[in-house]
Amino acid sequence: ERRVPWILGTHLHPAVGPLERAPTDSRVLLIEAHDFARRKRYHHHKLTIVFAGMRQFRDTLRERGYEVEYIKAETFADGLATYFDRYPDDELVQMRSPSHRSAETFESLVEDAGGALDVVQNELFVGTRKAFDEWSNATDKDPFRHETFYRWMRQQTGVLMTDDGEPVGGEWNYDSENQDFPPESWDSPPVLEPEHDELTQQTSEWIAAEFDTWGSTTDLVWPVTRAQAKRKLDHFVANRLPSFGPYQDAMRSDDWAMAHALLGSSINLGLLHPWEAVTAIEQAYHERDEIPLNSAEGVVRQLIGWREFMRHVYRHEMPQLATANQLDAGTDLPAFYWTGNTNMSCLRQTIGAVRDRGYAHHIQRLMVLANFATLWGVQPAQLNEWFHATYVDAYHWVTTPNVVEMGQYGDGVFASKPYVSSANYIDKMSDYCSDCRYDKTKDTGNRACPFNALYWDFLDRNEDKLRSNHRMGLMYSHVDSKQESGAMTEIKDRVETLRQKQRHGEL
Template identity: 40%
Template sequence: MSTLRLILADQLSATISSLTGCDKSKDIILMCEVWNEATYVKHHKKKIALLFSAMRHFAQELQENGYKVAYTKLDDAHNTGSFKSEVARLITKRPIQNIIVTHPGEYRVLEDMQNWESDFNIPVEIRSDDRFLSTPQEFEQWSKNRKQLRMEFFYREMRKKHAILMVGDEPVGGQWNYDADNRKPPKNGLQVPKPYVNEKDEITVDVIKLVSERFADHFGDLDPFYFAVTRAQALQALQLFTEQRLANYGDYQDAMVEGEPWMYHSHLSFYLNCGLLLPMECVQAAEKAYDHQQAPLNAVEGFIRQIIGWREYVRGIYWLKMPDYAQQNFFNAQRNLPEFYWTAETKMNCLRQCVLETRQNAYAHHIQRLMVLGNFALIAGLSPAQVNEWFLIVYADAYEWVELPNVSGMILFADGGYLASKPYAAGGNYINKMSDYCKNCSYKVTQKNGVDACPFNYLYWDFLARNRDKLKSNQRIAMMYRTYDRMDNDKKQAIAYDSQQLLNSLL
């Protein structure tokens, strides 16, 4: 009798807990490309190609290391289309005494797996995903008796627990957080290094052809395809980042430049979130760069905070609050997602640039997601369900555990402030300060009202006015309401009129 060990597309790590104790002589590793997972939302073509190629490469590596692998390709004649049915198909063909799987990253998958033991009448063990640096149980314990769950305090606990950038009990440099140093606007003459680009091998070429044929109606461009699809390649991408980009990551992590989608960001979330890289090795690479004086502390701390702070924190929120978290809609926002989120056909250049780059790369950096694409969704009152679906579809690093808290909590404030202390709404001035988008825009960022005014300018104030009853007690935006109250009635009416005209045009 054999143990069936299922590995999912985001669990491509040789040290994954589901492989621990594997008897290579008889245990079966099951990996499968299934239609249900590729289409429960219509994922970006590049994301599907990345995962299928990485899965096939990982399966090949497992076989070369002596594991018995049962691999189902999407176009296999007998592919049944779902994890459950593929497990069932294998059970009918081989004597299986138990099933082992690592805890999945999405609630809907876990919910299904929790029924497998009774469905199959076989013991099913769902093991903790020990690639993460904290468990959902640890996060739940940390959250108890706290009125607000602020990431900063969780992050400090993680620094202490794992002795990262610490001198005894104190943070290196005397500060926990150097975020105030990491908000420089772009300057002329920035020399942004080229991003990691991997040459396509035969496996990847075959996958791209498959995706092109089977997912032609999905969003996004397949070419150019640049992803790392093996662990060795992902490690090269990590090395390239620490050597060429990390030093400037801190200063310009919020900056946006037309024609420079990658900036100084790491682009490692693709590989972290599917398992080709592990969080701690990324942290240690950044610490090493600091120790060797290859990158300043503000850059290294900022990068590490994203991994051991924000990434672990949003995962904790997800598992703590699901399934109800997916239904949160604090502002009762109901407006449909505008078509330009797919087509990029808008006169707002900032949005146009971000959508175009998203379509081409299955990537946009965090300020593009939060303060352009997300900011508009927030102040225009777009439906959280539709915005969440869009973010899950278009980005190759998006899985529900990381996407949902970022969108519903951070971007849309749909949870009413459980995750973020205030809505991250802003007018056109912020975008103008942190980017060069406004200089090529049809609208005028300096104009506050009228047909030529930047829509972010009046929509920002309209958002505050619309939601005053729900936000008036938030001390972090009290000053903005005082500013609004000092406006004369003509100004307020102009804001309301321009906003309504713009919002009506989105229908």
Template identity: 50%
Template sequence: MTVWLLGDQLNPNAAPLQHHDHVLMIEAHGFAERMPYHPQKLTLVFSAMRHLRDDLRADGYDVTYLEAESFGDGLDRYFEARPGDSLVLQRPASHGAGDRLREMVEERGGDCTLVANDGFLTTPADWEAWVASRGESAAGGDGTSDGGTYRQEHWYRHVRRETGILLDDEGDPVGGEWNYDDENRETPPGDWSPPPVPEFEPDAITREVHEFVVDRYDQRWGSADLADFRWPVTREEALQALEQFVAVRLPEFGPYQDAMVEGEWALDHSLLSPAINLGLLHPREVVDAAVDAYRAGREDGAAGDSPAIPLNSVEGFVRQVVGWREFMRHVYRESMPGMDETNQLGQTEPLPEAYWTGETDMTCLSEAVGHVREHGYAHHIERLMVLSNFALIYGVDPGELNRWFHLGFVDAFHWVTTPNVVGMGSFATDALSSKPYASSANYVNRMSDYCSSCPYHHTKTTGEGSCPFNALYWDFLKENEGTLRGTGRMGLMYSHVDDKNDEEWAAIEERAAEIREMGKEGTL
């Protein structure tokens, strides 16, 4: 039997590899002709695949590595050489992919056994048992319980209880609280600077892949400069990145995790999501490394042997991995097919040109898009409260926004972008939240230093120079009043809507229309 490894299943310790020594890997190229994927994303995936190929061969595996236009073409060549072979494949996280690939194998005279995907900390059976134990039947993720719904916070606590992560000897949360999010909303002082980002010198394989990507695919957007490529492509490099994060970045990760600072794309964020989503790191080992460092700092800090890591930092990181990543995976499973096509607000606008060019006078949008263009990455607050928030109140089609995230981010796959972008960012479904994550310029001003250098005035709603966030925000609330008024925690906002007179609304609508026109023309 042969283990078929996909490009996001690059864990050399994967369960199937413990039982079989023949491996199939297909590097399919044609898919990237259909959408303008970021060159760094393509370089990362193809380079990581080729490095694992060589590492497995060095460990004694018999690896068949095929470069082909499609999986179908690769399977044709494979079964010509090994007719009737049996494959074992970890079930892909993206909806329907496993069944489609199994059918492709069977059409060529082979058979394919789908087994559990061990790139996650929890299983579908874990989720289903938890849902059944609570008698809940609908998803939501804002941390509150509304009748027959399940919430991310409940799931997060359940997983920690089941795994023992950050629990004391009595089974209670370390420190007495499950969640320290209220301590993680600080902005850095003016003289603060983040620690250096780990760098990995591209080797011959990465350089060869990068040259192939640049030559093969049209350079439509995103930096193809190898100097901007900062991502680990081997398990060894991924472990180095994990070690650097825990030792250097984790201590200040908590308080500044929601902050945005002009000129800084990484801050104290782990930058580990690409390695985790490709399988180079397992989520449990990542969490254990952070928790072990926290405990070591507590035990040895007085002697100066280990740096002290604040509890709010380690808990905040654990929540991202144990809470949100696992929760998103299961909500995606529950909500597909269909979630990727939902659009409960009927949004239809195309993405503003600035999302492709990065050219805009809006400092916040310029910074966030610039980070994606340069590195294929932006941290979670930039994703939710700048990129998604602006698209939401602008009226962007959620499917188009989802595609943009999918092709532009090095850590993006359908299973993770869809619930985050369509569910949370676009509020195209209420499967994850009872209210949209929409805000005016106030949030950006509170959590960043962007507004101080922006030519737009964050305190102005209408007129020349007023921040585009403000008029779009109020216009969004007015336009979607029938759906949003009366939903969870929207009462205060609609009391402000009610306070505005006809003259104010006319000016808001005029400014919002002007901004949308500027977005289409690329003159924001």
């Protein structure tokens, strides 16, 4: 009986898990299952990086001497049936996918095909499930507070820690130094775009012909091989990292990438291990004076803090997190999320960027797309599905906590208040408002920015659930004065008008 590594499309790393431990001439299974791609309109680039990534990985493994069984099938069940027809005595071994109940699902599929499957630890994260569970059971702090988790991860890994066990620089978190808006003279650093070969090009064309996709079908800017992803990491650390820190939260028109890492899609596919990124960043920080601490710590916080935190939140809060909706938001996602057809400049530009590349950066996701949806009262699961379909780095384990909880305050497991704002925040952190049809300073009236009336209406509508939250106290004192002066009535009228406009595609 042979133990054969079964490599999923999001585990495309040659040096982790069962693959790393298998002899280099051993048999390896990849199943390219197509049915999921027919279930919804995914961004073309998202499907391309998964399928081309798998095909490239197949070829790399073959070059290294592995005997790769690459099965194209409609479903995993079909692929497994084909496999066990050929090799009835094999046992498959697979790294656990972070998706909810994935191990059980794959185990029963393999069993139905008459085979055996061993699901083992996923080594594409920095930490393990076991370490988190032991710590979270033992700690007297709330393990589902990000800052608590992050400090524990820093201590465990020693990243950006002094020999005395203190955080480098004296503070754990330089978030307050991640919120500048760049001067007009600032040019964002160059973006490295990989050159794609014939195989990727053919895969891209096949996807466009085979599936009903969304977004651009050309100009793929994302890596599909490990070599491309490693170059992208090196390029980020060499050129983009210094300005990541100060401008992490800023948004500019015609500047889709700012100084972000652009590594999420590669890390989530397994082309890069997050630890490779963390060590490269830490080393560069120690070696190069031009990298400020707010840059190095800022990315490390995302990688060993937020990314790992989301994985644990997801596995502890599922399945209820997927449908969590503590604010009882029941409105449908406006059609303009798909068409980009809106007069609101911030949303139009952000959605346009997502159509072009399957990407927008964190603050565009949080404070434009999710903020608007929360204010509008969109059902969280609908926004989650939209993100899942449209982003190159989107998988349910990472979208669900980011969208349902962080973006829409669906559950309350770790968010202590909703991330909502009026035009004020968007104007402070972007240049969108200056060429918008709407007036950022007005709450009511024909040209008033929709975010403003919606913001006050949101607070008023959710008063029962939010007023007692001490972090919202100041905002409710403004709500009180708007209620007393009668301004709230005009605001409510304005919201009704906005909803009508939206129904007519005129928002």
